[in-house]
Amino acid sequence: MIGDLTPVIFDVHHQVFKDQGIHFDSLKHLDSLGLISFESISGYKRQGISKYGTVFYFGTPVNIEFPKDENNELQIGKALLTQAGKELAPICGASKNKSFYDYVVAEWHKNGLVVSTPLST
Numbered sequence: 001m002i003g004d005l006t007p008v009i010f011d012v013h014h015q016v017f018k019d020q021g022i023h024f025d026s027l028k029h030l031d032s033l034g035l036i037s038f039e040s041i042s043g044y045k046r047q048g049i050s051k052y053g054t055v056f057y058f059g060t061p062v063n064i065e066f067p068k069d070e071n072n073e074l075q076i077g078k079a080l081l082t083q084a085g086k087e088l089a090p091i092c093g094a095s096k097n098k099s100f101y102d103y104v105v106a107e108w109h110k111n112g113l114v115v116s117t118p119l120s121t
Contacts (some may be wrong), residue, residue, distance in 0.1 A: 065114035
C-alpha cells in the first residue's frame with residue numbers, strides 16, 4: 001500500500017520475480033487485458049512526499065525517511081493497477097513473500113532512503 005494498492009516491480013528480470021512466474025511477457029499480457037499499466041522503460045514514481053512516510057506490506061509498516069524536507073519522490077516500479085486491477089486484486093489470493101519484501105526494502109535503501117521495518121519474529 002503506497003497510498004493505495006500498488007504493485008512494486010523495479011526490474012522484471014530480477015530472480016525474485018522469476019521465482020513467482022512474473023516476467024516481461026506476463027506483465028505485457030496483464031497490460032493488454034487492462035489490469036495494469038506497464039511502463040517497461042521509465043516506470044512510475046510518487047511525487048510531492050514530505051520528509052517521512054509510511055507504506056505497508058500486508059499490514060507491516062515500512063517507514064521511509066527522505067533526503068529533503070518536502071517534494072521528495074519514491075520510485076514505485078514499472079506497473080500500476082488500473083481501476084479494474086484494483087477491484088480484482090483483493091480476490092486474487094496474493095500472500096506475503098519475504099524475499100520480495102526484502103528486495104523492495106533493499107532497493108529503496110540503495111536509492112539513498114533511510115528505511116526502517118519491524119524485526120521479523
